[in-house]
Amino acid sequence: MGRRNEHTREELREIALRAAEELVAAQGLAGLSTRKVVSCIGYTVGSLYMVFRSLDELILQMNERTLDALYERLAAAVVDQPQPGAAIRALARAYIVFALTETPRWLAIYQHRLPEGQTVPDSFSSKVARMFDLVQQALALFAPRRSPDDIALAARALWSGIHGVCILGFDQKLELVGGRSVEQVADSLLDHYLAGFIGTD
Amino acid sequence: MGRRNEHTREELREIALRAAEELVAAQGLAGLSTRKVVSCIGYTVGSLYMVFRSLDELILQMNERTLDALYERLAAAVVDQPQPGAAIRALARAYIVFALTETPRWLAIYQHRLPEGQTVPDSFSSKVARMFDLVQQALALFAPRRSPDDIALAARALWSGIHGVCILGFDQKLELVGGRSVEQVADSLLDHYLAGFIGTD
DNA sequence: ACCTGAACACCGTTCAAGT
């Protein structure tokens, strides 16, 4: 046995991540397992540990790829939005569309929890920071007289708010008000927050 | 073996739920298992299935107890708040305090996902609705000229927003801005949203 | 060096067997 060498390490990593993404898309993060991944790609359990330190690391890398995809959607959404208000709205809408269309892998980012004491790698954090900067830049253009501190706080509040709308919106468990779409609730949050933010400028 | 009859069905249910709550408090929802629960209460695996249909049902009932505890904190917070604006702020603050002090079992409400196709029992939904009514009532007093529809939408936007702040705030994975406390971000969301909401009255 | 597959310590759930 052994020494098949059909794939390089990098190829193995790639097909494993792709298989993981398909499994998550079909069955959610809970439906992901090392044994399912290797059975999809025609290897045995041990091989996975040649490329990933653990299942947690595989999930972390999968989530980084999701963050990349999300960033590109957000970046594409702000392009050609000369009005700062429209840019913020476009960012929120792009986030919601991503969450709606890629629900399982978007959810996986938040469902996955590292074992006690472990922290996320820097590459992960910087992808989050990069995405967050888009919101901050749009807000800075929207309220140019505000201090960087005010902008940072507002960006965090708005981003968290939109995220909360998405999370609770897809959780039928918490389906509170019938007939209210995620977009409608997000618009309410955005409109009133921005009105209040600019009003106290 | 068998027929110990040390506890009634109801007692067994109670000590199992209590053990589950302790396990979750100590190790999070991921650290909860049927085998750990029964080992805590001195029974064997099979016994658990006399009282709960499945582990999912046990978790659901545990989460309902958490919702009860949360509701009481929220209800206590609005009492003696004659000013409607203060009532809304008190609700948000009570929610944050609960999330901060009871983090694992508060998180468990959102981490737990039912198997595909299953829906939450009515008792669960009505506990959520009851909690949500508190926000709606406070908002109705705050903006008495608004239609019930507007109030419902605003309540949902605000509640989702505060929840998003809590969720992202405790997820160090997404720790975006150093030094910003959950309270600070929540205040920003609340202040500006309410200002915008009342401003367009 | 690469890969296997048995082994270990877990897991949820079921159910024949015992009292």
Add this chain to the structure above:
DNA sequence: ACCTGAACACCGTTCAAGT
């Protein structure tokens, strides 16, 4: 009726053994 504990089908991870 109540409860056990073996059994089944899973799980993540390790590692001696094979090529």
